[in-house]
Amino acid sequence: ETGVTQSPTHLIKTRGQQVTLRCSSQSGHNTVSWYQQALGQGPQFIFQYYREEENGRGNFPPRFSGLQFPNYSSELNVNALELDDSALYLCASSLPVPQGNGYTFGSGTRLTVV
Amino acid sequence: GEDVEQSLFLSVREGDSSVINCTYTDSSSTYLYWYKQEPGAGLQLLTYIFSNMDMKQDQRLTVLLNKKDKHLSLRIADTQTGDSAIYFCAESPDDYKLSFGAGTTVTVRA
Numbered sequence: 080e081t082g083v084t085q086s087p088t089h090l091i092k093t094r095g096q097q098v099t100l101r102c103s104s105q106s107g108h109n110t111v112s113w114y115q116q117a118l119g120q121g122p123q124f125i126f127q128y129y130r131e132e133e134n135g136r137g138n139f140p141p142r143f144s145g146l147q148f149p150n151y152s153s154e155l156n157v158n159a160l161e162l163d164d165s166a167l168y169l170c171a172s173s174l175p176v177p178q179g180n181g182y183t184f185g186s187g188t189r190l191t192v193v
Numbered sequence: 194g195e196d197v198e199q200s201l202f203l204s205v206r207e208g209d210s211s212v213i214n215c216t217y218t219d220s221s222s223t224y225l226y227w228y229k230q231e232p233g234a235g236l237q238l239l240t241y242i243f244s245n246m247d248m249k250q251d252q253r254l255t256v257l258l259n260k261k262d263k264h265l266s267l268r269i270a271d272t273q274t275g276d277s278a279i280y281f282c283a284e285s286p287d288d289y290k291l292s293f294g295a296g297t298t299v300t301v302r303a
Contacts, residue, residue, distance in 0.1 A: 112290065121197070121281055121293030122236070135289035169235055176288045179224045179241040186235040 081106050083172050083185035091191045092160050098190060100155040104172030105183045110134070111153040113145060114169040116187070122169055128153050129175050157190075165192045197294035199282050204300045211269040213297045215282030218263065222284040225258060226291065227267045230279045239267070239280070277301045 084103045092098050104111050110129045114122035124137040128147035142158040151172070157164055167187045174181055196218040205211045217225065223244055228236040242249045242256045242265075249256045255268040269276055279296040286292055 110289075114291075119295070121283075121295045122291075124290040124292070127289045129289075135287065137290065171236075171291075179226075179243060180238060182238065182291065184228075184236040184238075 083170055083183050085168075085170050085185035085188050087188060088186070089189045089191075091193060094160055094162060094192055096160050097156065097158045098160060100157075100168050100170075100188045100190070102153045102155070102170030102172075102185060104151045104153070104170075108172035108174060108183065109151050110173045110175050110177075111147055111151065112171045112173070112182070113153070113155045114171065115139070116167040116169060117163075118166070125155070134175075160192045162192050165190060196286075196292055197282055197284055199280075199294040199297045201295065202298050202300070204302060205272050207272060207274060207301050207303050209272055211267075211272045211276065211299055211301075213267045213269075213280050213282075213299065215265040215267075215294055216263055217265060217282065217284040217292075219284050219286035219292070220260065220263065222286055224285050225256075225265050226281075226283040226285070227254075227256065227265075228281040228283060228293075230281065230296070232278075236281065272299075272301050274301050274303070 112127040113125040116122040126136040127134045131147045146154045169187045170185045171182045226241045227239045253270045282294045283291045
């Protein structure tokens with residue numbers, strides 16, 4: 080059973096640029112959630128994808144968007160990067176209604192915006 | 194701000210017990226969680242408790258849940274240096290997301 084893999088592990092971008100982060104879900108999971116973890120804070124929910132559609136969204140602007148593919152993998156896209164977008168971006172896979180141990184997190188992508 | 198609140202720091206001597214406390218806001222959360230994050234790493238699920246339980250024990254870990262006060266605690270018995278990490282409490286206010294606290298940094302001293 081493979082876990083959640085995210086790529087790249089680290090990324091440096093310039094303010095105003097666009098970035099795409101990738102996530103492969105754990106085998107057997109068909110739902111992917113994205114979280115942003117700023118330095119010194121807890122993860123904040125960005126959105127979730129199920130059946131290739133957005134299934135719930137946190138308090139993030141529209142320049143944060145996503146995709147889910149038929150193989151359940153997912154992308155997070157951020158346009159017009161701002162310095163405050165610097166964070167660890169975590170992906171979690173699950174079934175649509177996870178039981179207690181149902182979320183599996185990846186190791187994250189560390190994005191630095193300069 | 195955070196709906197889930199935790200103290201920010203805890204220092205404990207090796208071999209002692211650690212207790213991390215958390216208050217949450219959503220009484221409809223089906224599960225409540227404790228995650229561990231080591232430096233530069235993602236989140237590791239430590240344990241979770243179903244909302245109709247008062248206590249759950251899993252080896253060195255004991256979770257206590259007080260639903261009336263919306264208070265959750267994690268006790269780590271015989272704390273080891275490998276337990277040094279950030280610990281996050283999380284609630285599940287909706288089926289599709291987790292809401293995390295800001296994390297408690299646990300430092301284990303010899």
